[in-house]
Amino acid sequence: MSVEELEMDMEELVSAEDFLDYFEIEYEPSVVHVNRLHILQRFHDYIAEVAELPKEVDELRGLYRDLLVGAYEDFVRSDALTEKVFKVFHMHEPQETFVPLSSLKQ
Numbered sequence: 001m002s003v004e005e006l007e008m009d010m011e012e013l014v015s016a017e018d019f020l021d022y023f024e025i026e027y028e029p030s031v032v033h034v035n036r037l038h039i040l041q042r043f044h045d046y047i048a049e050v051a052e053l054p055k056e057v058d059e060l061r062g063l064y065r066d067l068l069v070g071a072y073e074d075f076v077r078s079d080a081l082t083e084k085v086f087k088v089f090h091m092h093e094p095q096e097t098f099v100p101l102s103s104l105k106q
Contacts, residue, residue, distance in 0.1 A: 003057045010064075016040050020072065023065040027072055035075040042071035 013019050016036035020027045032039065046067040047053075054060045 001057055001061075003055065003060055006057055006061055006064075016072075019043070019068055023061075023068055025065065025069055025072065028076070031072070031076055039068075039071050039075055042074055043068050046071055 009022065010019075013022055016032050016039045017027075017029075019040065020032065047064070050063070050067075054063060
């Protein structure tokens with residue numbers, strides 16, 4: 001298998017279950033059922049944090065597998081509200097706004 005074939009295979013995967021099955025990761029269906037979008041987003045975020053992806057297909061596949069395991073385990077140990085993967089979870093947090101004093105004097 002080549003890196004291109006791995007990427008093509010991954011483009012065909014549509015659900016968290018598909019990804020977990022593809023990378024042969026055991027999972028609890030009830031955890032995935034409630035957190036599937038969060039797991040996939042966290043997986044995507046973890047991939048984005050990697051400075052340089054391996055060029056060797058086995059290393060790349062291993063890295064993807066490890067990152068997906070990490071994303072899944074985040075939601076085994078925690079929950080979506082605590083992990084706050086999506087922006088919507090941050091919308092009601094206190095916001096800091098700076099208003100310069102000069103803008104108040106007119």
